[in-house]
Amino acid sequence: MKPNTLTRRQFQLGFLALPCALATPAVHAHGDAHSKPAAPVVKEQKPWGIAAERSAATRTVTIRMTDDMKLSPNHLQVREGETLRLRAVNQGRVMHEIVLGTAAELQAHAEMMKKHPGMEHDEPYMAHVSPGKTGDIVWTFNRAGDFEFACLIAGHYETGMRGTIRVQPKA
Known part of the structure; x- marks a missing residue:
C-alpha cells in the first residue's frame, strides 16, 4: 500500500463517522454560562480585578x-x-454579552468585534448570553478605580450598551 492512501475500509469508516461529527453540537466559547462545563477558574490578574470561584x-x-x-x-x-x-439576564430577542474592563480595552475590543463579528473567545470576565437566558461572571474587584462593563457585539457598544463600575478603596 502506498503511503497516504486509504484502504476501502478506512474510507468507509471515515465516511460513516462524518454524519455523527456533523450532528454533534459545536461548543462555542462565547456560549451561555449554563452550557459551560465546570472547570477550574483561570485566575489572571487584570487591572480591574481577578476571577473568583462561585x-x-x-x-x-x-x-x-x-x-x-x-x-x-x-x-x-x-x-x-x-x-x-x-448575573447577566438577556431579556431581549438577540444575543447580548457583558465584558468587564478598562474603557480603553473595551473600546479596542469593540473595534475588533466589528472587524470579526463571529470571533469566539471565553474569558472569566465575559458572559455571552442567548435570548431569554442568563450568564454569570464571578469577579473580585481587588483594585480601586473606575472601570466599565459593556456588550461588545458589533453595533451594541456604539449604541450605548455599556455601564460603569466604581471600585472604592478600602477604608
Missing part, C-alpha cells in the same frame, strides 16, 4: 440586557476586595 461571591447583582441596547443598572458601586456574582 462560592466566593458575597453578593449577586443582576444586570438586565434588552434589545433597546440598555444595561440596567448601568452603574455599580463596589468596595475594593469585594467579590460579586454579576
Whole structure:
C-alpha cells in the first residue's frame, strides 16, 4: 500500500463517522454560562480585578440586557476586595454579552468585534448570553478605580450598551 492512501475500509469508516461529527453540537466559547462545563477558574490578574470561584461571591447583582441596547443598572458601586456574582439576564430577542474592563480595552475590543463579528473567545470576565437566558461572571474587584462593563457585539457598544463600575478603596 502506498503511503497516504486509504484502504476501502478506512474510507468507509471515515465516511460513516462524518454524519455523527456533523450532528454533534459545536461548543462555542462565547456560549451561555449554563452550557459551560465546570472547570477550574483561570485566575489572571487584570487591572480591574481577578476571577473568583462561585462560592466566593458575597453578593449577586443582576444586570438586565434588552434589545433597546440598555444595561440596567448601568452603574455599580463596589468596595475594593469585594467579590460579586454579576448575573447577566438577556431579556431581549438577540444575543447580548457583558465584558468587564478598562474603557480603553473595551473600546479596542469593540473595534475588533466589528472587524470579526463571529470571533469566539471565553474569558472569566465575559458572559455571552442567548435570548431569554442568563450568564454569570464571578469577579473580585481587588483594585480601586473606575472601570466599565459593556456588550461588545458589533453595533451594541456604539449604541450605548455599556455601564460603569466604581471600585472604592478600602477604608
